[in-house]
Amino acid sequence: MTKTQAAPLLEVKDVVAGYASEVDILHGVSITVHGGEMVAIIGPNGAGKSTLLRAIFGLLAARRGQIKLKGQDVTNHAPNELVLRGLSYVPQVDNVFPSLSILENLEMGAFIREEGLAERLEYVLSLFPDLAGRRGEKAGKLSGGQRQMLALGRALMLDPNVLLLDEPSASLSPKMVDMIFDRIKMINAEGTGILLVEQNAREALSVCHRGYVLAMGENRLEGEAKSLLDNEEVGKLYMGT
Amino acid sequence: MATPQTISPNLGDRLRGFQRSAGNIAAGGGLWAAIIGFTVWAAFAERDALTVGIVLGAILALGAVGLTLIFGVLKFAHFAHGDSMMLSAFIAWLLLNGIIVGERAGSETTLLPVTINDLPGADSAIWEFSFGYGLIVAMLLTAVLTAGMMVGIDRVVYRRLRRRKSGIVIFAIASLGLAFVMRSVILIFWGPTPRLYTPGIRNRIDLPFDVSVLADQLFILAAAFVVTGIVYVMLFRTKLGKAMRAMADNPDLALISGIDTDRIITWTWAVAGCLIAVAGVLLALQAHLDSELGFALLLPLFAAAIVGGLGNPQGALVGGFVVGITQEVAVTFDFLSPGYKFSVAFAILILILLVRPRGLFGERS
Numbered sequence A: 001m002t003k004t005q006a007a008p009l010l011e012v013k014d015v016v017a018g019y020a021s022e023v024d025i026l027h028g029v030s031i032t033v034h035g036g037e038m039v040a041i042i043g044p045n046g047a048g049k050s051t052l053l054r055a056i057f058g059l060l061a062a063r064r065g066q067i068k069l070k071g072q073d074v075t076n077h078a079p080n081e082l083v084l085r086g087l088s089y090v091p092q093v094d095n096v097f098p099s100l101s102i103l104e105n106l107e108m109g110a111f112i113r114e115e116g117l118a119e120r121l122e123y124v125l126s127l128f129p130d131l132a133g134r135r136g137e138k139a140g141k142l143s144g145g146q147r148q149m150l151a152l153g154r155a156l157m158l159d160p161n162v163l164l165l166d167e168p169s170a171s172l173s174p175k176m177v178d179m180i181f182d183r184i185k186m187i188n189a190e191g192t193g194i195l196l197v198e199q200n201a202r203e204a205l206s207v208c209h210r211g212y213v214l215a216m217g218e219n220r221l222e223g224e225a226k227s228l229l230d231n232e233e234v235g236k237l238y239m240g241t
Numbered sequence B: 001m002a003t004p005q006t007i008s009p010n011l012g013d014r015l016r017g018f019q020r021s022a023g024n025i026a027a028g029g030g031l032w033a034a035i036i037g038f039t040v041w042a043a044f045a046e047r048d049a050l051t052v053g054i055v056l057g058a059i060l061a062l063g064a065v066g067l068t069l070i071f072g073v074l075k076f077a078h079f080a081h082g083d084s085m086m087l088s089a090f091i092a093w094l095l096l097n098g099i100i101v102g103e104r105a106g107s108e109t110t111l112l113p114v115t116i117n118d119l120p121g122a123d124s125a126i127w128e129f130s131f132g133y134g135l136i137v138a139m140l141l142t143a144v145l146t147a148g149m150m151v152g153i154d155r156v157v158y159r160r161l162r163r164r165k166s167g168i169v170i171f172a173i174a175s176l177g178l179a180f181v182m183r184s185v186i187l188i189f190w191g192p193t194p195r196l197y198t199p200g201i202r203n204r205i206d207l208p209f210d211v212s213v214l215a216d217q218l219f220i221l222a223a224a225f226v227v228t229g230i231v232y233v234m235l236f237r238t239k240l241g242k243a244m245r246a247m248a249d250n251p252d253l254a255l256i257s258g259i260d261t262d263r264i265i266t267w268t269w270a271v272a273g274c275l276i277a278v279a280g281v282l283l284a285l286q287a288h289l290d291s292e293l294g295f296a297l298l299l300p301l302f303a304a305a306i307v308g309g310l311g312n313p314q315g316a317l318v319g320g321f322v323v324g325i326t327q328e329v330a331v332t333f334d335f336l337s338p339g340y341k342f343s344v345a346f347a348i349l350i351l352i353l354l355v356r357p358r359g360l361f362g363e364r365s
């Protein structure tokens, strides 16, 4: 999958970022997602995985380093500009508009573009038939799994080039986890690059092409998903083997 | 195919959940029963007060919907709401007559070269109303001007505070400051004397079931109904309105979805400005133009918005009527003199905050 020689879809180079001034959470993290790739970021609690996604998406200033989208520098660009350029993000929590209907949630995902809305809506609803039957219902009434589907659906409304996902399987039943990963694979098969943050290391590495291990705000390991799965250190640290 | 995840909380959790929802239903249902019971009782015992209460409720509802929209999208308590309403009412008065008071109280000077009342027939009464089409034109023009004024204030004051990432308390205090500025502007230009849009008698209309209302009050109800309808369509049928609700729900996710939040904020002020203007003119038509009235109205406005659940436009609509009706009917009781009107709003506010802080329509978060 690393054979693509064109500019990578997403390139994060030595990014330093943090919340409080003077306190860095990320100490120079680098990540690359190539066209058509599905990349996992795993790491223990508090490693800075969510922080990295927030920095990529312009929600948190990158103090140093560079972020490139399709070869163009987008470091510290505003989220609405990144959305226009084909980046989408599903946060870990609070990722739907609870008092809006399912349909309205999806419409908000396509706020910045009018054309092709109907076809896109049809595609997203066909991906999640559970939502299709309840499109008029408020998102706040959905179960955890359905909410996660809606969050994914909202992020897909603009047919993004890269999708950033923050623990889409968190607190879901095993059956739901399988279903969500299955859908993510389908989205990836349609050509969308995916950067997937997961606690669930084994599951994530088994669906992704490549993976990065993040610890204490630094790159610890990286490689083909298969080799990481077999890696002793990763096994010991994150999979309890 | 995918099945919804099954959650199996332990028995203790389930019992506690049941207890909580039972409490909610009791508090919510109890409040609803009290509201409906009170209104039905008033319909028999205090019909005139109920009628006035409904009219006042419609005005409060318009104000409270604007207040709750601002709270939802911008997350702060807009303390200048009442005074903006009264300032709008005076702007409409200026457009109608072109008059401001001169340096010495009483000596009126004409400010505008052309006024709405100069238009042919603008001040000859329509139907049984006390005013001509001029007032309606003035109200619509004022809505546009007030929308512009609110957007302008946002640019000059609130946007700066947003850029500085000020806390909500700073925003609320800034709006309180603006409230004083607006009241002073009214006093400087029009003085403290209460005024009416039109002199002359108010005609009474007899309706079925022994109800009689002023013709002007029918106009107030109709205007409030039309404006509420327009706002409803805007909020629930247009993309802009949906984005406002989305921002009220989850501002971070609105940003993440690519919604241009600055633009939505501007539109929120514009819509709130229109609501403020219409509510202000209707209030002055029901009562009078008075520099003090705006600030006094703040309490019932907040009570209405909180009764409905802050940030919830439908809730604010119902809340306006609840507060308006309760206020008017309660002061018919012998032990409450009309001077205690606003303390009734205060009592409702406290009751709601104690029993059901998220309001009648607020959802459990």
Ligand SMILES: Nc1ncnc2c1ncn2[C@@H]1O[C@H](COP(=O)(O)OP(=O)(O)OP(=O)(O)O)[C@@H](O)[C@H]1O
Pocket: A019, A020, A025, A043, A044, A045, A046, A047, A048, A049, A050, A051, A052, A092, A199
């Ligand atoms: N809003 C915030 N303000 C200040 N510090 C924060 C904030 N959010 C996270 N942090 C800190 O940043 C560090 C990294 O947090 P982050 O949420 O990125 O970790 P994570 O890898 O996503 O963990 P998890 O697997 O628990 O989601 C933690 O030490 C956390 O306490």
Ligand SMILES: [Mg+2]
Pocket: A049, A050, A051, A092, A166
């Ligand atoms: Mg996280």
